[in-house]
Amino acid sequence: MTDSAPSLSPLIHLVDDDAAVREGLALLISTVGLRVQTWADPQSFMAGFERASVGAIVLDVRMPGISGLTVLEQLLAQGVDQPVILLTGHGTVEMCRRAFKTGAAEFLEKPVDDEVLIEALQNAVRQHVRSRERHQGDQQARERYAQLSAREREVLGLIVEGLTNKEIGRALELSPRTVETHRANLFAKLGAESLAQLIRRYAALVDAAS
Amino acid sequence: MLPAWRRLLPRHALHLPSLLLWVAVACIGCGWLVVDRLQQLHAAFETDARIVHRLLSQRVVQHDAIMATLALLQPAAAVDDLHNAASPLPRLTSVYPQILAVLQRSAHSDWPPALQAELTAAEATSRRTGHAAMAGLNLPAGRFYLVLAGTPASYALHIDLRATIPTDEWPMDMATSPVRVTLEQSGTAFVVQPGQADRGSGIRTYDFHKLLAAPSQPLDVVARRTVGLHELPWWRMLGWCLLTAALWAAGRALWRQRVARQRAEELLRLGQVARLNTLGELAAGMAHELNQPLTALLSSTQAAQRLLADDPPDLDTAQTAMTRAVEQARRASTVVGRLRRLVERPDLAGQAQPLALPTAVQDVLHLLEPELAQRGVVPEVLAAADLPPVLAEPVALQQIIHNLLMNALQALEQVPPAERQLRLSTERAESGRVTLSVRDHGPGIPPEARQHLFEPFYTTRTGGLGLGLTLCESLAQAMGAQLALAPEATPPSAAQRGAEFVLTLQAAPPTDDR
Numbered sequence: 001m002t003d004s005a006p007s008l009s010p011l012i013h014l015v016d017d018d019a020a021v022r023e024g025l026a027l028l029i030s031t032v033g034l035r036v037q038t039w040a041d042p043q044s045f046m047a048g049f050e051r052a053s054v055g056a057i058v059l060d061v062r063m064p065g066i067s068g069l070t071v072l073e074q075l076l077a078q079g080v081d082q083p084v085i086l087l088t089g090h091g092t093v094e095m096c097r098r099a100f101k102t103g104a105a106e107f108l109e110k111p112v113d114d115e116v117l118i119e120a121l122q123n124a125v126r127q128h129v130r131s132r133e134r135h136q137g138d139q140q141a142r143e144r145y146a147q148l149s150a151r152e153r154e155v156l157g158l159i160v161e162g163l164t165n166k167e168i169g170r171a172l173e174l175s176p177r178t179v180e181t182h183r184a185n186l187f188a189k190l191g192a193e194s195l196a197q198l199i200r201r202y203a204a205l206v207d208a209a210s
Numbered sequence: 211m212l213p214a215w216r217r218l219l220p221r222h223a224l225h226l227p228s229l230l231l232w233v234a235v236a237c238i239g240c241g242w243l244v245v246d247r248l249q250q251l252h253a254a255f256e257t258d259a260r261i262v263h264r265l266l267s268q269r270v271v272q273h274d275a276i277m278a279t280l281a282l283l284q285p286a287a288a289v290d291d292l293h294n295a296a297s298p299l300p301r302l303t304s305v306y307p308q309i310l311a312v313l314q315r316s317a318h319s320d321w322p323p324a325l326q327a328e329l330t331a332a333e334a335t336s337r338r339t340g341h342a343a344m345a346g347l348n349l350p351a352g353r354f355y356l357v358l359a360g361t362p363a364s365y366a367l368h369i370d371l372r373a374t375i376p377t378d379e380w381p382m383d384m385a386t387s388p389v390r391v392t393l394e395q396s397g398t399a400f401v402v403q404p405g406q407a408d409r410g411s412g413i414r415t416y417d418f419h420k421l422l423a424a425p426s427q428p429l430d431v432v433a434r435r436t437v438g439l440h441e442l443p444w445w446r447m448l449g450w451c452l453l454t455a456a457l458w459a460a461g462r463a464l465w466r467q468r469v470a471r472q473r474a475e476e477l478l479r480l481g482q483v484a485r486l487n488t489l490g491e492l493a494a495g496m497a498h499e500l501n502q503p504l505t506a507l508l509s510s511t512q513a514a515q516r517l518l519a520d521d522p523p524d525l526d527t528a529q530t531a532m533t534r535a536v537e538q539a540r541r542a543s544t545v546v547g548r549l550r551r552l553v554e555r556p557d558l559a560g561q562a563q564p565l566a567l568p569t570a571v572q573d574v575l576h577l578l579e580p581e582l583a584q585r586g587v588v589p590e591v592l593a594a595a596d597l598p599p600v601l602a603e604p605v606a607l608q609q610i611i612h613n614l615l616m617n618a619l620q621a622l623e624q625v626p627p628a629e630r631q632l633r634l635s636t637e638r639a640e641s642g643r644v645t646l647s648v649r650d651h652g653p654g655i656p657p658e659a660r661q662h663l664f665e666p667f668y669t670t671r672t673g674g675l676g677l678g679l680t681l682c683e684s685l686a687q688a689m690g691a692q693l694a695l696a697p698e699a700t701p702p703s704a705a706q707r708g709a710e711f712v713l714t715l716q717a718a719p720p721t722d723d724r
Contacts, residue, residue: 062498
């Protein structure tokens, strides 16, 4: 997990066995400023693509050797978090149902109109960026929470429950001044700027710890 | 591989379970025939034996009666004057052939010396028992004396058993009957009827023993019959076996026929499924083959559009994209061309030949007989007289008529059976053409469907492929004919409803011998 990934523009992985389709779609996608990396077959894609990159994967369903649906299943099994858009030349209702059930972000029919494809890609990228950010936020919160002392955690727990300093002091048999000190310390350690932000970020962690 | 001889037999001709069933049925039938025959023979034997016993008993009882009469009447006859005409005694021998001689012992005389001992002993027995007694029994020769003690005179009859037998009333043919009849006493026997000698092949022996119903002559009537193998109903058994074998063979043939028919139906159904699957595969393959270039084409042109809309426009890249688009458009057209060549039909016009249209119509009607019968449709066929032969490819023509009729039948399914009318008419049209009209009295074709009727994949039926009429039209055109939907009756009326298709064929040019 590198912090540098979000700073680069999102990368779209395009997997299709047909060179003309790859070229056409890659050019189209690049016109909206997204970077595209093309792969001629699922095997080399699975072996070589940058899993940390932010972006989305576009998969053709009908490819020699292995179906796009199978590739999707394998990606999910490996914990790949990029959203997957499936492209098919002859989609059936059953195939569509299976794709969404497996976890496809989008299921598009070939030939695909530029606006439809680009909108789907932008949605997928937004979704991925948000998911990565959320994931990173969670990670940061956990790290900061771990720095708190036992007493500070107790105080944080009671703050999240909505108690005032006085009430906390009574509950923990501390003077209100000491509570004030702990409170200031934990705000600093957790990097919280307001009570609302503190509660929004750490309530879940407190609940999980207690 | 099967050995050569095995291949000569139709497969499964020897169906083991049914063969065993036949064997069982044949055996049970034959067994029943044997048992029945044996029962018949036994019953006949018993009847004959009883008749024989009764007849013989009646005869020997006669002897008692004669003796009783003699003892009662005491006719006088000197021993030395036995043949005196005035005496009734000699006349007895002429009235009763079985009586060889009548002896009399008067109070003061004796029995003839040669027989004295036996006759005297018998007379004593008779006097004691009160009925006649036998003496001088010689069963092998069939001779004996019957003595009745009387007062004053006692009488004795010399009896010949051979003559006692009532041959005219005898129930069997004495020379040929297989039944042996004997009269027996203490180990000796008089053979009344020889019967067939016991053979080694005898399978059943019947016996009958009964004493004659005359206390004076206690002879045992013994009848014995041996049933030989040759007496079994062999011909009837053979007949039964052949009959059941024939039934078995017929049953097998029927069964095989049924199985074959079911298999044929199954194959037909499978064929239809396979055809649909092939069609589905073809459609999927075609979609993929066309969608790839179309996808590339669409994305390239749209990319070019976007590039040109940029400020400043990226002309070089846009041009590259357009070049690619052109390539992909060509690729798509190659796919279509390849597909057309793949399913191209041979030129039917070259194979057109003169043929009689009414005959072709009759052939198809014959093929569709089960379909017509199933829907209760009786087609009305109107054939114009003196119709010239038409130019057509026979199979294509049949297929067109078949499809038109099937369409009509499916339309007729939607109306009540009583209204299911179907009319086929052949007519001579102008400029050397012949028309075949197929008109059904079904619900007709809705106006919005009329103009799309011959378009591929257009169908008004759920689950229809929408290729039937398209195919008919291309077949017709390929052999220089036209298929058209006849215009609706104006104004539309209930009596006129339905659809009418008209196939217009070219008449064959007159040949030289016409």
